[in-house]
Amino acid sequence: MIDSTPRPMILEDAYADGEDARHFQLRLVDPQATDLAAQPGQFFMLAVPGHGEAPFTYVRAPDAEGRFSALVRRTGQLTEALFELQIGSVLGYRGPLGRGWPHDLTGRHVLVIAGGCGLAPLAGLIDAARDNAARLQVIYGARHPGAQVLARERARWRLDLDYLETCDVASPGERSGSPVAHLDELLGQNIPDAVLCCGPEPLMLASAEHCLKRGVPAVHIWLSLERRMHCGAGLCGHCHIGASYACVDGPTYNYEQYLALTRAAGLYSTAQAIRHC
Amino acid sequence: MLAAHKLDSPERLRAHLAQGREVQEMRADGQGGWHWQNLAAGDGLPFEPPPRPPLTSAKPLFFAEREALFRFDGGTFYGCLPEIEPKVLFGVSACDLRALAYQDQFFAQDEHYQRRRRQTLLVGYDCGHSCAGGFCTAVGGSPLVNQTQADLILRRNGHGGWTLLVASQAGAEAIAALALPQAPEDWTAERDADLAQVRAEQGAQAEITAGIAAIQAASVEPERWEALGLRCLGCSGCTSVCPTCSCYAPLEQREEGGALLHERVWDSCLYTGFQKEASSHNPAATAGQRVQRFWYHKFGTAFAERFGAYGCVGCGRCDVVCPGSIGAHGVMTRISRP
Numbered sequence: 001m002i003d004s005t006p007r008p009m010i011l012e013d014a015y016a017d018g019e020d021a022r023h024f025q026l027r028l029v030d031p032q033a034t035d036l037a038a039q040p041g042q043f044f045m046l047a048v049p050g051h052g053e054a055p056f057t058y059v060r061a062p063d064a065e066g067r068f069s070a071l072v073r074r075t076g077q078l079t080e081a082l083f084e085l086q087i088g089s090v091l092g093y094r095g096p097l098g099r100g101w102p103h104d105l106t107g108r109h110v111l112v113i114a115g116g117c118g119l120a121p122l123a124g125l126i127d128a129a130r131d132n133a134a135r136l137q138v139i140y141g142a143r144h145p146g147a148q149v150l151a152r153e154r155a156r157w158r159l160d161l162d163y164l165e166t167c168d169v170a171s172p173g174e175r176s177g178s179p180v181a182h183l184d185e186l187l188g189q190n191i192p193d194a195v196l197c198c199g200p201e202p203l204m205l206a207s208a209e210h211c212l213k214r215g216v217p218a219v220h221i222w223l224s225l226e227r228r229m230h231c232g233a234g235l236c237g238h239c240h241i242g243a244s245y246a247c248v249d250g251p252t253y254n255y256e257q258y259l260a261l262t263r264a265a266g267l268y269s270t271a272q273a274i275r276h277c
Numbered sequence: 278m279l280a281a282h283k284l285d286s287p288e289r290l291r292a293h294l295a296q297g298r299e300v301q302e303m304r305a306d307g308q309g310g311w312h313w314q315n316l317a318a319g320d321g322l323p324f325e326p327p328p329r330p331p332l333t334s335a336k337p338l339f340f341a342e343r344e345a346l347f348r349f350d351g352g353t354f355y356g357c358l359p360e361i362e363p364k365v366l367f368g369v370s371a372c373d374l375r376a377l378a379y380q381d382q383f384f385a386q387d388e389h390y391q392r393r394r395r396q397t398l399l400v401g402y403d404c405g406h407s408c409a410g411g412f413c414t415a416v417g418g419s420p421l422v423n424q425t426q427a428d429l430i431l432r433r434n435g436h437g438g439w440t441l442l443v444a445s446q447a448g449a450e451a452i453a454a455l456a457l458p459q460a461p462e463d464w465t466a467e468r469d470a471d472l473a474q475v476r477a478e479q480g481a482q483a484e485i486t487a488g489i490a491a492i493q494a495a496s497v498e499p500e501r502w503e504a505l506g507l508r509c510l511g512c513s514g515c516t517s518v519c520p521t522c523s524c525y526a527p528l529e530q531r532e533e534g535g536a537l538l539h540e541r542v543w544d545s546c547l548y549t550g551f552q553k554e555a556s557s558h559n560p561a562a563t564a565g566q567r568v569q570r571f572w573y574h575k576f577g578t579a580f581a582e583r584f585g586a587y588g589c590v591g592c593g594r595c596d597v598v599c600p601g602s603i604g605a606h607g608v609m610t611r612i613s614r615p
Contacts, residue, residue, distance in 0.1 A: 049349045236526065236527075239552075240574075266492070
């Protein structure tokens with residue numbers, strides 16, 4: 001049976017990590033084996049007592065002491081309350097939930113495309129793939145330099161990864177524009193075996209289409225889709241994508257699954273809808 | 278083959294089942310409404326099932342409109358589960374039982390729902406005629422109670438009396454002490470005749486069949502959904518009365534004494550903010566997108582395959598309550614037009 005009761009965790013530390021974003025260090029009071037098996041791309045429900053629960057991804061998955069980290073951007077009343085909490089506060093935790101990134105990246109050429117806070121669910125994957133992928137390339141886009149997140153992780157990746165950054169509004173002399181605009185330069189004549197993408201949905205869809213045209217099969221292009229979630233168990237209904245629920249069937253989907261779900265459901269975009277309003 | 282008994286009166290059966298169980302039955306409120314009522318001990322009023330599905334289905338008796346999930350006392354989270362006494366739902370129509378079977382699958386891992394379900398004996402009721410607006414036969418259902426979806430099945434027989442069909446072990450055990458006589462063997466023919474009668478009364482329901490086909494082919498254009506969306510007030514009438522709708526939202530509040538109570542309350546996919554995220558991104562920002570979602574959830578192939586049935590049982594409640602006339606018939610007529 002589903003257990004909808006959170007387990008306690010302690011807010012151990014937090015530091016500013018991008019515009020309106022903080023990187024929280026958390027500790028589960030009583031870590032379970034399932035917590036230690038959390039995979040990059042999975043998520044947990046964070047309860048801020050009095051303000052409800054919301055889904056966040058792991059930047060660093062729980063260790064044996066139950067310590068893990070999560071990046072949170074201040075965007076609503078729950079995160080507003082979270083940012084005001086004292087170190088040592090008790091929070092609630094349910095997880096790990098959902099499906100993470102694909103596991104079979106060993107020996108593959110992996111391309112990671114991230115936008116904004118979409119870098120967070122990819123951080124653990126990047127650290128794992130740097131050890132076992134045949135080739136790892138990362139491109140990260142943000143609106144402007146101040147909006148970039150995970151500064152400490154990026155500083156590390158800059159040293160020893162094939163890593164590019166771009167901003168919509170860049171500093172003079174720096175790379176600018178969408179990550180998609182730089183994919184040809186990044187890839188040259190190569191076709192990656194797997195593309196993992198997380199960021200604003202238009203960026204993910206544009207990235208997927210670009211990679212598809214370059215010859216990457218849709219089943220090897222992975223997206224992490226953000227949806228409103230409450231239960232994390234496929235019951236409350238909020239995170240529907242066609243006939244699937246992102247909290248249990250996602251949040252990672254390969255592009256073929258995404259296209260099949262949206263086509264079967266006859267889904268159309270808000271932009272299409274507004275043309276008919 | 279079901280065991281069939283001759284029953285002198287449903288009231289006698291009801292009084293017998295009331296021993297050790299709470300009994301709930303639909304009763305008229307004298308103002309045109311019908312509601313599930315807990316019957317007092319010794320209640321002897323005649324069993325009179327409502328002439329058409331009342332707006333309240335059996336759904337809220339299992340999937341509560343509002344209930345606590347957990348409490349937080351400042352240091353620890355405590356799960357809240359309902360304590361349920363044995364009960365019997367007396368006289369549930371085939372469509373509502375079919376919806377309950379759908380919910381049984383959907384909430385299979387939900388302990389709140391299942392605690393209520395495990396403690397409830399279901400006494401179904403065969404409809405001999407179609408209710409006004411009903412279309413159960415057009416969506417794979419039947420006016421006759423499916424024997425896998427109830428414990429006992431009540432039906433009026435052609436001799437002016439009653440027949441009781443035993444559909445489960447729990448049902449057989451519940452009536453063993455009554456030592457009811459066997460029913461005349463013509464009950465199967467009578468059921469066949471009832472089904473034929475209701476099919477004839479409901480007719481072809483061509484717009485329902487064509488609408489389902491259009492949804493499954495994903496051939497309804499966005500402009501048609503958006504036109505339907507203009508008629509949606511986002512009032513949640515359809516989702517509240519629909520016996521298979523199951524969406525919910527969290528609600529958190531502080532109790533006396535300072536503890537926090539986290540509840541779930543019914544929600545509606547037709548509400549503007551149903552999918553709106555904290556960032557303001559809303560994948561279902563327009564009413565047309567939300568109306569489309571509602572009907573895809575009811576008739577989409579993937580859902581039908583997963584549940585072995587449509588998420589619409591043909592009760593017609595949405596047609597009754599929708600102020601914009603976009604209940605099942607209103608929508609299916611509009612999307613099936615060339």
